[in-house]
Amino acid sequence: MLRISTAISSKKKLLSAFAMIAVLLAAAGGYVRAAPDKYSLKVPGGLAFADFKGYEDWQTVAVSQTESAMAVILANPVMIEAYRSGIPENGKPFPEGSKIAKIHWKPTQSKDSPSPATVPGKLQNVDFIEKDSKRFADSGGWGYAAFNYDPATDTFSPATASDTPPQENDAKCGFTCHTIVQAKDYIFTAYPKR
Known part of the structure; x- marks a missing residue:
């Protein structure tokens, strides 16, 4: 009887050890594959993704x-x-x-709509603009940043000069384009009637 009890106890210990090893391996594997936190990204000399935390819940100004x-x-x-x-x-x-x-998303046709409708497809990137006249005095008081999305890794990265449009990867990367709306404080998007 003692032998059976000892064998059962040893089996339980062995199973517990295997379970613990499996949990540790799964945790380690998840840790290695974990994507970097988008809120740790920053454009050199400029805006940080963390400065826009919660943007997903902001009110819509317009669509384009x-x-x-x-x-x-x-x-x-x-x-x-x-x-x-x-x-x-x-x-x-x-x-x-x-x-x-x-x-920004790649446009695609809805598979569910009863009539033809263009809807957001794959996420392409997220652009940010912030008014801080002291910090961004040489770009009309606005700082700019663009972060590209990679669906294969589910990660963002700062846009670069090789992107379309090219991003010089600094706080004033969007300033050149925005100078044509200087009379509107460098902002293209109007707030339409609702």
Whole structure:
């Protein structure tokens, strides 16, 4: 009887050891494959992804579409309030702390809609703009950043000069394009009637 009890006890210990090893291997494997946190990314000399934490919940300003991308433009509460007060159409600048996030997807046709509808497909990138006149005095008071999305790794990375459009990978990467709307405080997107 003692032998059976000892054998059962040894089997339980062995199974527990195997279970513990399996758990440790699974945890280690998950750790090695874990994607870097998008909130640890930063454009050299400029904006950090973490500065826009929670952008997914910001209010929509507008949507846009080109042949290669469709986008939703979101703004933080500071900027939404400025839009509602008539900025930039009233000639006033956006207040410090105004922020925009622009999410780009590859357009695709809906498989579920009863009529033809273009909808967001694969995520392409996320662009950010922040008003900080002291920090970004040499780019109209705005800092810019673009982060590309890689679906294979489920990660973001700062855009570079080899991207389309080219990003010089600094805080003023979008400034050149935005100079054509200087009279609107460098912001393309209007706040349409709703």
